[in-house]
Amino acid sequence: MEAALLTFVQTVNSYLSNYVLIILLIGTGLFFTIKTRFVQVRCFGEGLKGVFGNFSLNGGKHKSGMSSFQALATAIAAQVGTGNIVGACGAILIGGPGAIFWMWVIAFLGMATNYAEAVLAQKTRRVDADGTVHGGPVYYIRTAFKGKFGKFLAGFFAIAIVLALGIMGCMVQSNSIASTCNTAFGIPTWIMGLIIVIAGGFIFLGGVSRIASVTEKMVPIMAVIYLIGGIGVLIVNASEVPAAFALIFECAFNPQASVGGVTFGLIAALSQGAKRGLFSNEAGMGSTPHAHAMANVKNPHEQGVVAIVAVFVDTFVVVTITALTCIVTLYVGDGLLAQGLYDSVDKTNMAQIAFGSLFGTAGGNIFVAVCLLFFAFSTIISWNLFAKINIEYLFGKKAVPVFSCIALVFIFIGSLLANDLVWELADMFNQLMVLPNAIALIALGGAVSMCAKTRGQKMEFADKKAESADAE
Template sequence: MIEFLEKVSGFVWGPPLLVLIVGTGIYLTLRLGFVQIFALPTALINAFSRKKQDKLSEGDISHYEALTTQMSATIGTGNIVGVATAVIAGGPGAVFWMWIMAVFGMATKYAEAVLAVKYRVKDARGEMAGGPMYYLERGLNAKWLAILFAIFGSIAAFGIGNMVQTNAVAAAAENSFSIPGWVTGIILTIITAIVILGGIKSIGRVTAFFVPIMAVFYLAGGLIIMILNFDLVPTTVSTILTDAFTAEAVGGGILGTVIRYGVARGIFSNEAGLGSAPIAAAAAKTDYPGRQGLVSMTQVFIDTIIVCSITGITIVMADLHQTGIAGGALTGESFGTFLGTPGIYIVSIATILFAYSTLIGWSYYGEKCFNYLFKSPKAVSIYRFVWVAVVFVGAVTVIDIVWLFADIFNALMAIPNLIGLLGLSGVVAYETKRFLKVAKEEKEAEKRAKAS
């Protein structure tokens, strides 16, 4: 079964899908006039400010809470394990192609959020509901694609968002602190229930507090390594750039080895194109779809350009990627090379925090997909209780096969979502033009107010 699933996963995540994801990002970048470049400074300011507009606009949570909910789902094991596997399989140059993927992925994430807000609705609970399911049905008039996405999303959430994450937490807790898996499972089950049974408002409050702390904790460890070993940084960056353009990188079929692993793991980390993050974006209190679009795209910048870079540069600096050390252990050993045992503990604690945050964020994604299929408050309650129960199962079970199922269903989510993004790109372009005009008027009004 594992061999069969590996073949299926390799097929669905093959060059055609990777080309489609990257191609969509490039197309949206060109059509939107490189919005992710010229509007990034404004987007970062808006993402971390609590404006009056948040209180006056329709929605369930603030821009900031929507962003941290997205970040909670994406800043996960991919930032530690995914980057390590990319460097092992593709070499140091894979880090560069993760950066390139992130630049175009920001345009994709922006478009997803714009459409999520544009076509969102209020569900039976009175909460905002949006995402690919709704813009496929209400925007593209393709309900069958919406149903497929919701099915794939509901199932994928239990894999990549639940069992994979709880297993990573249990493994890190046992390896570093000798805590048995069943103990970790019980603790995770209780604290997860407390958070997610309260719905998106509870999730938003927790992620708004929790996500910045865990990100800063990990980034601080990486920055200390770079500062103490600053003489190695220029050489490391040079190695990454040189390796990115080797014959192996640009050869080997449609996508070379280095490019393929860099792109694939970049997608795994920031989820641009999968269609998961716009589900949280739809809950934001916002007056214009474009405003939330700018906020949402900063998640890719933070996730890949900042957090993944810390991992990738540290791994290449340590130069242990050809020693046979696998996955997250490579990241831990790389941190340990420069900081000793504390470095290994930093990675272990970060793995626990990152994985738990993903568990919280993806619970909301899966719930909204399930709610779209059954449109019943009772169905949502059932989903939440099942989710909590599966948390314990993931912590005490060997789940290699779950990783493969998760990979497959993530790819299946991406296909209908990308069709929706391409088909509705004209709507995204219109909403972008409309919002940028408003943003310009707002800035001019602020200047006049200051002058007076």
């Protein structure tokens, strides 16, 4: 039954990622890039200033919501996870080194999409009398489409994100943590699963303020450690770096490009780049707007430009380091894959082999295991928060504690399951989330364009749909 389910899900994913996802991601990214007049370029410096101007490892508690940097850290925690290490390695193995080029393209366009998601999440968020903030795609979907159609799309999105991130996605993260720690330290996967559940449950119970406090400290530290290790690998293999870049561009455009006797097609590179790009930076997926909605900022544009930086850090920094370390050590020179030894490498040990060129085999295993532990665990924290926001939208506050318990059970189960089925299920629900989110974003494109044009001084919805949604 598991084999039959895997085959079915893989078939669905092939259509979604090869056709629907590519069209939606590239189309939506192009739409907002043009509509906002390349906001990801014009306002990138403004975004960096917003990030580092609010940088703090101890932003403190807020009466409602989060600081802008805490919201950014929570968003990056969701983005920088297994997809940046195991996902990027899987994209290279299946689609070839050229897949990374298409991940860059998706990310560049996604920076504009993420801007749109953040400003709409800010504009349509709700604040209760007790200061509780509610925001995310379900609210701007209802703003874009009134009546039953809007309710259907919002409900579809809410169910998809609960399954994609709150259940399947967290299983992927715990699975990767457990498997890498087992390889590096010999820790049984079930013990690692219990540790994740206990630590996760403690943070979940602390609510938004505890999540913000953890992510604002964990994200900067884990990113710096990983980047230092990656740069070290590139320095050791400096002579192979030019060849690595050349291979990336060759495999991205040449349908007959081959490495170690294996030919990588253009469609495979583009498909893997789009699919893993989405799983990595999440632009257009509708997950990170939940964090950006909670930011206490002067206007939506202020958080929108910060959201641009989140995608940049995720893909152009972290994913690129992962890709380059793997390519310079495995695909060029006398690397294992350059020699055609594909049976000795898979997506779960690829990064460990790459970092082993600097730290030794045991050291590489330990370094990647520790980094992945923090990357994936921070993602579990953020994804659980996003799922709970949608559980509350669907079923009310009383359902949230029940869901938290269910989610913890699946996190434990994920640590024990085989990789392929878990990854494929997570991919399927991730891609289904894109459909209602992208439709709503495009429908409200005029408001996003106005916000980018006036830098937040003006942002109006064309036919007062926002007021109508509020009234409902």
